[in-house]
Amino acid sequence: MLSKKTQYAFHALIHLAENQDKGPILISEIAQEKNISIKFLENILLELKNAGILGSKKGKGGGYYLMKPPKEIALAKIIRLLDGAIALLPCVSLNYYERCDNCKDEAVCGLNEVMSKVRDASLKILENKTLKDILTKQVTI
Amino acid sequence: MLSKKTQYAFHALIHLAENQDKGPILISEIAQEKNISIKFLENILLELKNAGILGSKKGKGGGYYLMKPPKEIALAKIIRLLDGAIALLPCVSLNYYERCDNCKDEAVCGLNEVMSKVRDASLKILENKTLKDILTKQVTI
DNA sequence: AAATAAGTCTATCTTTTTTATAGAGTTTAT
DNA sequence: ATAAACTCTATAAAAAAGATAGACTTATTT
Numbered sequence: 396m397l398s399k400k401t402q403y404a405f406h407a408l409i410h411l412a413e414n415q416d417k418g419p420i421l422i423s424e425i426a427q428e429k430n431i432s433i434k435f436l437e438n439i440l441l442e443l444k445n446a447g448i449l450g451s452k453k454g455k456g457g458g459y460y461l462m463k464p465p466k467e468i469a470l471a472k473i474i475r476l477l478d479g480a481i482a483l484l485p486c487v488s489l490n491y492y493e494r495c496d497n498c499k500d501e502a503v504c505g506l507n508e509v510m511s512k513v514r515d516a517s518l519k520i521l522e523n524k525t526l527k528d529i530l531t532k533q534v535t536i
Numbered sequence: 537m538l539s540k541k542t543q544y545a546f547h548a549l550i551h552l553a554e555n556q557d558k559g560p561i562l563i564s565e566i567a568q569e570k571n572i573s574i575k576f577l578e579n580i581l582l583e584l585k586n587a588g589i590l591g592s593k594k595g596k597g598g599g600y601y602l603m604k605p606p607k608e609i610a611l612a613k614i615i616r617l618l619d620g621a622i623a624l625l626p627c628v629s630l631n632y633y634e635r636c637d638n639c640k641d642e643a644v645c646g647l648n649e650v651m652s653k654v655r656d657a658s659l660k661i662l663e664n665k666t667l668k669d670i671l672t673k674q675v676t677i
Numbered sequence: 678a679a680a681t682a683a684g685t686c687t688a689t690c691t692t693t694t695t696t697a698t699a700g701a702g703t704t705t706a707t
Numbered sequence: 708a709t710a711a712a713c714t715c716t717a718t719a720a721a722a723a724a725g726a727t728a729g730a731c732t733t734a735t736t737t
Contacts (some may be wrong), residue, residue: 397624399725405647407639422684429638435726441685454734455682470650483538497547497570505670506546509611509661516657520650529646540696562712576697583715595705647721678737685732695722703714 403431405529406438409521412465412526419451419458439477446461446476460506465526471518471528481521482514542618544572545580546670549614552590553606554673560592560599580618600642606667612659622662623655630655 421432422440426433440459443449450462455508460470474481475490481518486501487510498504547570555561563581567574581600584590591603602609616631617623626634627642628651639645 396621396626398723400627419683423681425715431638432726434728437684438686438726444684451684452734453682453684453732457733459684460612481538484543485537491630497543497572503672505672506550509665509670513658513661516661517654519634520654520657522681524650529650531646539694554697560712564712575695578713579697585713592713593705594703594711595714596709597706598704598712600713680735681736681737686730688728690727691725693722693724695720697718697720699716699718700722701715701717704712706711707709 397474398478400435400439401474402430403436404443404473404477405429405470407436407440407442408448408461408526408529411459411461412530415461419456419460421458425459442477443473446447448473448476461526465530466528468526469522469528470524470529471521474521481517482510484510487511489518518534537621538615540594541576541580542581542615543617544570544577544586545614547572548577548581548609549589549602549609549667550671552600552602553671557603560597560601562599566582566600583618584614589617602667606671607669609667610663611665611667611670612662613660622658625651628652628655630659641674 410425410428422437423433425431425438425440426441427487434458440449440451443519444459447462448468449459451457451459471481480488480491482488482491485491485509486494486498486504486507495504495507498507501507520522548566549593551566551569552561552598564574566572566581567577567598577626581590582591585592585600588603590600591608592598592600612622621632623629623632625636625648626632627636627639627648636645636648639648642648
């Protein structure tokens with residue numbers, strides 16, 4: 396299960412994408428619209444900014460905005476950034492690999508094999524689907 | 537990511553399946569073989585027993601054993617029992633569904649749609665692969 | 678220049694979940 | 708009777724998740 400953090404991030408990104416034309420969007424607007432604690436959301440947007448996904452403008456008339464077109468933001472990237480591994484086991488994770496302590500040999504572990512397949516099936520979707528694909532209101536860019 | 541509990545459960549089940557012919561297996565044997573804390577494993581095996589997946593025999597010569605042939609124990613069942621939902625979002629979970637607080641209408645949520653696909657792709661594997669499929673040493677039953 | 682709106686940053690705190698441990702109790706083979 | 712083994716309940720330590728607080732900086736507007 397994705398953490399609340401990641402879930403909130405997706406909803407915030409959706410709101411930002413659907414209102415790109417309106418210039419910088421207030422944190423408070425997203426928080427209200429999507430029913431998220433404003434302070435918690437603040438931290439999340441900051442992380443997304445530090446990762447280069449969002450930009451921000453300070454001062455009056457400021458707010459957050461997307462740094463890239465929605466179709467270039469893969470869902471997998473957001474999940475990895477906020478939640479870490481997408482795989483079900485550390486020993487089959489591509490980005491957060493850890494050795495299996497319960498196995499004598501990962502190479503001949505049947506669990507490893509099946510979980511690699513699950514990972515691939517999930518990634519096939521999450522790497523290819525982007526923010527654009529989860530918008531309700533379709534945008535042009 | 538699966539919890540340690542579920543990971544340990546899989547390894548324990550593998551050991552039990554590969555040693556079915558030896559009668560009841562000691563918790564301590566599994567713990568040693570798979571490098572798991574014996575007391576923690578105790579709780580896990582008890583949960584598996586209460587769910588009807590394992591049986592146990594008390595007293596001298598006792599231990600745990602499978603109640604069903606490995607090929608009838610789907611991986612999805614074990615995950616759901618110990619970890620809960622397999623889906624990435626509560627609003628797309630088949631067995632642990634919860635309404636989405638951030639959506640006005642789940643029916644038109646693009647995130648919901650994509651995550652349903654991820655769920656289906658994962659379940660296609662996890663519902664069909666069984667304990668038998670993750671064994672190293674092949675068994676007859 | 679002052680006031681105000683808005684993001685930035687760091688720290689802290691609470692709650693929940695996960696992981697692990699302890700120990701007394703019960704059952705059964707020998 | 709004894710020892711081996713699972714059962715059960717409680718508890719506790721550690722980690723993660725979720726949330727909050729407040730002082731700080733930046734930029735616009737008047």
